[in-house]
Amino acid sequence: MTEVIHILGAGLSGLAAATILARSGKEVHVHEIREDSGARFDGDFQGIENWTSDLDFFEELREWGFDVDEFKSDSFGIIDLIHPDDEISHPKTEGVAFRVVERGTEAHTIDQGFKRMALESGVNIHYKVKKPTEDCRIVAAGPRESSAVAFGEIFETSHKNLVAFQLNDKLAPGAYSYMIIIDGVGLICTCLWRKQRKSGRYLNETIAWYEENYELDRKPIKRVGGKGDFGLPSKYVHDGRYYVGEAGGLQDFMWGFGMRYAITSGVLAAKAILGECEYEKEVRRRLVPLVKASAINRFLMNRVGNRGFKMVANQWMRDQKRKGDGLKFMQWLYKPGILRRSLWPLVRIGMLRKKELPDGRIVHRMPFRGSLKRDLWEQSPRANEIGEQWKSKQREGGNLSFADSDA
Numbered sequence: 591m592t593e594v595i596h597i598l599g600a601g602l603s604g605l606a607a608a609t610i611l612a613r614s615g616k617e618v619h620v621h622e623i624r625e626d627s628g629a630r631f632d633g634d635f636q637g638i639e640n641w642t643s644d645l646d647f648f649e650e651l652r653e654w655g656f657d658v659d660e661f662k663s664d665s666f667g668i669i670d671l672i673h674p675d676d677e678i679s680h681p682k683t684e685g686v687a688f689r690v691v692e693r694g695t696e697a698h699t700i701d702q703g704f705k706r707m708a709l710e711s712g713v714n715i716h717y718k719v720k721k722p723t724e725d726c727r728i729v730a731a732g733p734r735e736s737s738a739v740a741f742g743e744i745f746e747t748s749h750k751n752l753v754a755f756q757l758n759d760k761l762a763p764g765a766y767s768y769m770i771i772i773d774g775v776g777l778i779c780t781c782l783w784r785k786q787r788k789s790g791r792y793l794n795e796t797i798a799w800y801e802e803n804y805e806l807d808r809k810p811i812k813r814v815g816g817k818g819d820f821g822l823p824s825k826y827v828h829d830g831r832y833y834v835g836e837a838g839g840l841q842d843f844m845w846g847f848g849m850r851y852a853i854t855s856g857v858l859a860a861k862a863i864l865g866e867c868e869y870e871k872e873v874r875r876r877l878v879p880l881v882k883a884s885a886i887n888r889f890l891m892n893r894v895g896n897r898g899f900k901m902v903a904n905q906w907m908r909d910q911k912r913k914g915d916g917l918k919f920m921q922w923l924y925k926p927g928i929l930r931r932s933l934w935p936l937v938r939i940g941m942l943r944k945k946e947l948p949d950g951r952i953v954h955r956m957p958f959r960g961s962l963k964r965d966l967w968e969q970s971p972r973a974n975e976i977g978e979q980w981k982s983k984q985r986e987g988g989n990l991s992f993a994d995s996d997a
């Protein structure tokens with residue numbers, strides 16, 4: 591008799607796992623609470639990193655049998671790195687540093703690409719349904735709680751394609767903001783790693799900054815956002831269930847680049863069910879060291895402000911000058927070297943809090959940090975105007991997928 595496998599969540603990790611299992615002859619049912627795959631995001635750009643392994647991620651996807659032409663992607667080897675004092679420098683590499691994909695429900699998004707591959711492989715996807723976690727072999731339901739939020743605006747622009755990454759503790763408390771422009775559509779996003787009462791304020795000020803420094807000719811379309819849940823569970827297989835992607839805490843604590851870990855863990859869970867590997871062992875070998883290295887970096891970032899961020903930006907550029915390749919610095923950041931590893935006990939005690947989840951799993955998670963005195967400042971007149979502009983756009987029907995102070 592054909593084995594029936596139920597998966598909770600039709601995001602990237604769930605669909606990747608489902609496709610591999612269905613291709614091996616299993617009867618696979620994916621249960622998704624939302625109306626479609628990608629509905630959690632709808633329209634924002636995200637970057638798939640290419641620095642946590644020597645193997646190009648698209649090569650890896652092809653080896654696993656995924657067709658990377660099923661969704662649109664744009665490769666980048668250079669970015670504008672915006673230092674906290676507004677200096678702009680250019681980390682670059684000859685190869686592909688990352689690829690920008692769109693998330694959401696439109697045909698060219700990565701979510702819909704993975705959905706098509708799953709359906710073509712014979713996977714049954716059930717949307718708008720609730721399924722008890724206990725009935726599922728793979729749990730791929732994404733984040734549960736908030737450790738950080740990202741809040742962005744999508745707009746039309748005449749500016750050429752570009753990715754800008756800004757380290758700035760004022761505009762993005764504890765973190766970074768970014769601007770991605772692909773084929774006439776832009777996204778400006780600010781990430782808040784300290785909980786704020788009005789996140790829209792930070793986005794307005796961030797947009798004002800980018801408008802002043804780039805010729806954007808910006809026409810707002812919609813505002814988007816989402817949360818990230820950062821924590822390390824004590825087990826990745828619990829009561830016979832495989833926890834993949836963000837549901838398994840497989841997320842990058844430093845910059846939030848979780849897509850690669852999500853897809854990789856989905857593939858590993860499927861292979862484990864097919865008897866080709868041991869999930870717990872493989873995740874601990876391949877992904878947990880990266881997650882831990884990112885958590886250690888996050889711990890250090892939480893301790894510094896703009897002075898520390900400036901040192902990081904300068905170090906990145908010095909490293910590029912020495913080695914002739916800007917990607918080497920990113921590769922080094924995620925390497926769990928001896929020095930970084932020695933900080934782990936401190937990070938565990940100082941940054942993570944032990945919690946028992948309803949399913950009995952123990953997780954050491956990073957709580958959403960409180961705001962600091964320095965997070966309170968007067969909005970600039972231009973940021974106020976941008977806020978008003980958004981309010982009038984909303985009155986005309988502008989879509990907000992993530993409420994201003996959602997957390």
Ligand SMILES: Cc1cc2nc3c(=O)[nH]c(=O)nc-3n(C[C@H](O)[C@H](O)[C@H](O)COP(=O)(O)OP(=O)(O)OC[C@H]3O[C@@H](n4cnc5c(N)ncnc54)[C@H](O)[C@@H]3O)c2cc1C
Nearest residue numbers: 599601602603623636637731732816835836847848849852
């Ligand atoms: C604003 C933002 C920007 C980001 N930018 C980047 C980036 O640039 N690069 C990058 O690599 N990563 C980025 N990430 C992280 C990345 O999106 C996630 O790590 C990745 O999508 C995780 O995949 P997943 O399969 O674990 O979860 P998801 O893709 O979120 O899929 C989980 C699915 O499960 C569904 N679900 C939830 N609960 C239930 C339930 N009870 N029953 C059934 N279904 C359920 C959800 O609706 C969803 O469809 C970003 C995240 C956010 C929020």
